[in-house]
Amino acid sequence: MNKADKSILTKSTIERLEKLLVVFPEKKSIVLPALHLVYEQFGYLNKAAIAEIAARTGVPDIYFEEGANFYTMFPIAPVGKYLIQVCHNISCTLMGADELVRYLKEKLKIEVGETTADGLFTLVTVECLGSCGTAPVMQINDTYYENLTREKVDRILEKLRRQE
Amino acid sequence: MSFEPILLKPIPDDDQIDVYEKHGGYSALAKALKEYSPEQITQIVIDSGLRGRGGAGFPTGRKWTFIPKDNTKPVYLCVNADESEPGTFKDRQLMREHPHLLIEGTIIAAYAINCHQAFIYIRGEFAAEARLLEKAIAEASTKGYLGKNILGSGFDLNITLYRGGGAYICGEETALMTSLEGGPGYPRVKPPFPAVAGLYGCPTIINNVETLCNLPPIVANGADWFKSYGTPKSPGTKIFCVSGHVNKPGNYELPMGVSMRELLFDYAGGIKNDKSLKAVIPGGSSVPMLTGDKIDVNMDFESLAEAGSMLGSAGVIVMDETTCIVKAAYVISRFYQHESCGQCTPCRQGTLWMYRILHRIEHGKGRTEELDLLLDICDNIEGNTICPLGDAAVPSVRTSIRLFRDEYEYHIKHKKCMVELGPRFE
Numbered sequence: 001m002n003k004a005d006k007s008i009l010t011k012s013t014i015e016r017l018e019k020l021l022v023v024f025p026e027k028k029s030i031v032l033p034a035l036h037l038v039y040e041q042f043g044y045l046n047k048a049a050i051a052e053i054a055a056r057t058g059v060p061d062i063y064f065e066e067g068a069n070f071y072t073m074f075p076i077a078p079v080g081k082y083l084i085q086v087c088h089n090i091s092c093t094l095m096g097a098d099e100l101v102r103y104l105k106e107k108l109k110i111e112v113g114e115t116t117a118d119g120l121f122t123l124v125t126v127e128c129l130g131s132c133g134t135a136p137v138m139q140i141n142d143t144y145y146e147n148l149t150r151e152k153v154d155r156i157l158e159k160l161r162r163q164e
Numbered sequence: 165m166s167f168e169p170i171l172l173k174p175i176p177d178d179d180q181i182d183v184y185e186k187h188g189g190y191s192a193l194a195k196a197l198k199e200y201s202p203e204q205i206t207q208i209v210i211d212s213g214l215r216g217r218g219g220a221g222f223p224t225g226r227k228w229t230f231i232p233k234d235n236t237k238p239v240y241l242c243v244n245a246d247e248s249e250p251g252t253f254k255d256r257q258l259m260r261e262h263p264h265l266l267i268e269g270t271i272i273a274a275y276a277i278n279c280h281q282a283f284i285y286i287r288g289e290f291a292a293e294a295r296l297l298e299k300a301i302a303e304a305s306t307k308g309y310l311g312k313n314i315l316g317s318g319f320d321l322n323i324t325l326y327r328g329g330g331a332y333i334c335g336e337e338t339a340l341m342t343s344l345e346g347g348p349g350y351p352r353v354k355p356p357f358p359a360v361a362g363l364y365g366c367p368t369i370i371n372n373v374e375t376l377c378n379l380p381p382i383v384a385n386g387a388d389w390f391k392s393y394g395t396p397k398s399p400g401t402k403i404f405c406v407s408g409h410v411n412k413p414g415n416y417e418l419p420m421g422v423s424m425r426e427l428l429f430d431y432a433g434g435i436k437n438d439k440s441l442k443a444v445i446p447g448g449s450s451v452p453m454l455t456g457d458k459i460d461v462n463m464d465f466e467s468l469a470e471a472g473s474m475l476g477s478a479g480v481i482v483m484d485e486t487t488c489i490v491k492a493a494y495v496i497s498r499f500y501q502h503e504s505c506g507q508c509t510p511c512r513q514g515t516l517w518m519y520r521i522l523h524r525i526e527h528g529k530g531r532t533e534e535l536d537l538l539l540d541i542c543d544n545i546e547g548n549t550i551c552p553l554g555d556a557a558v559p560s561v562r563t564s565i566r567l568f569r570d571e572y573e574y575h576i577k578h579k580k581c582m583v584e585l586g587p588r589f590e
């Protein structure tokens with residue numbers, strides 16, 4: 001597995017992985033940080049990447065699998081380029097999260113859990129994002145969008161479409 | 165009606181170390197290392213009466229003394245930056261605006277407990293805040309506030325940032341440690357308490373972000389200064405997170421014991437659209453609701469307990485007359501059902517049953533006898549679980565039925581909300 005050309009991990013991912021190995025008193029602690037690395041590179045928990053990390057680090061892949069099942073932040077299969085995560089917990093619900101979800105469904109013409117045909121947007125609901133004072137809130141990939149209104153949502157989607 | 169915040173000082177660019185230093189930043193650390201022994205720092209914190217801001221209100225200095233005196237293992241400090249209690253968003257603002265305050269507080273705590281490796285466990289979704297903290301840690305290391313022989317004191321400390329994976333349960337201190345060790349975040353049975361056998365089996369102190377941010381001002385100004393704010397049993401200031409139907413939602417740092425009426429009406433601008441107040445959850449979704457006529461209560465640990473609720477994480481969730489209580493309880497039950505780690509039966513099954521029943525009622529398929537069944541499930545979860553997540557799922561549902569039973573009955577009978585829901589998202 002040392003042959004860099006066979007790796008599906010980027011050089012940066014590998015470097016960061018190697019750094020992780022010297023940080024923790026016990027090697028198993030790299031499980032969650034490694035899942036983050038895979039998520040960052042692939043946008044979901046790519047199985048082959050996890051297998052490669054297990055092989056490279058000697059941390060059994062069952063631990064990564066356990067983590068992948070437990071930690072809900074990482075999609076386990078490919079999703080749209082933009083993962084729209086709408087908070088539907090209490091403060092956001094009080095400020096209209098349901099209508100926000102409905103509006104997004106109408107605009108994107110998909111149901112919650114689905115991806116648009118062009119592969120650009122996936123819509124999901126999530127629990128409290130820790131930003132309840134600026135409800136309603138959604139997170140797209142790792143960026144927060146707060147105090148949402150229809151107009152703001154229109155602008156955000158428009159901008160992301162243009163960036164493609 | 166104005167109060168100068170101590171933690172949430174309105175200093176622009178305070179995330180930059182030179183700005184932070186210019187306003188006195190890291191001088192408390194210098195003072196701590198130069199003038200006090202670790203035991204003296206612990207004593208100052210005990211004398212200050214500082215209580216944990218993560219929800220339980222445990223005296224911070226006392227917690228530190230639980231590390232066995234004859235310990236020979238490494239001691240770890242875990243900063244709890246998992247902030248996932250619905251209605252709570254204070255630690256995020258602290259980390260965004262004043263990351264160095266947290267770093268400085270962390271170093272002071274580590275010094276007091278003789279710890280050389282600290283971890284900041286930050287919830288995974290806080291990516292921007294994680295980047296800010298990474299930068300702050302790097303800046304502090306460059307300046308000699310972290311690393312070997314800090315400010316020539318002989319004290320060494322390394323801080324490592326650890327990002328969570330989107331699981332509320334990992335904010336619970338024992339789950340946080342199992343997560344950090346690389347496993348799924350399953351809570352552990354206590355005892356042993358973390359201070360005795362925690363992370364990697366070593367003595368470990370877990371403290372909340374806001375708790376640690378209080379340390380630099382306490383060391384700089386002394387225990388008596390700290391006690392000049394707040395109430396005798398709940399000293400200091402507290403960041404109250406106000407969300408929901410108020411004109412000015414946001415974080416308000418005020419002395420402990422401020423009245424809820426003042427907080428909601430003078431600071432948070434009153435109820436939106438001049439509606440009347442129906443109910444408040446004063447301490448995050450895990451604590452009992454109070455009806456809107458009960459807001460002449462002081463916001464401190466003791467007063468809220470007397471009033472039948474809890475200060476918890478001080479996430480004040482405000483619901484006006486257009487709120488359907490059934491819907492509110494349903495949304496909260498969905499959260500606990502989703503976040504239960506599944507390890508123990510009363511929590512795993514109990515939260516699921518509560519959610520299913522509330523789902524039925526909310527969707528017009530409920531039966532009146534299910535209200536007592538819900539209360540019965542509450543009784544059977546409470547006190548019967550490994551960690552307090554199960555207990556946390558109970559109060560909102562229980563109090564919503566006790567205080568608003570008529571609304572549930574209406575919902576069941578008429579298959580719709582008793583109140584006219586207001587427009588929200590425009």
Ligand SMILES: Cc1cc2nc3c(=O)[nH]c(=O)nc-3n(C[C@H](O)[C@H](O)[C@H](O)COP(=O)(O)O)c2cc1C
Nearest residue numbers: 216217218244246247248335336337371372375552
């Ligand atoms: C289900 C659950 C979730 C929790 N989440 C958090 C959290 O996100 N942040 C936090 O500081 N404490 C949280 N706590 C409390 C911690 O277990 C612990 O008491 C706290 O971090 C101790 O720090 P303190 O003494 O400084 O308050 C949670 C507790 C439970 C039971």
Ligand code: FES
Nearest residue numbers: 087092129131132
């Ligand atoms: S309830 Fe939506 S961010 Fe907290």
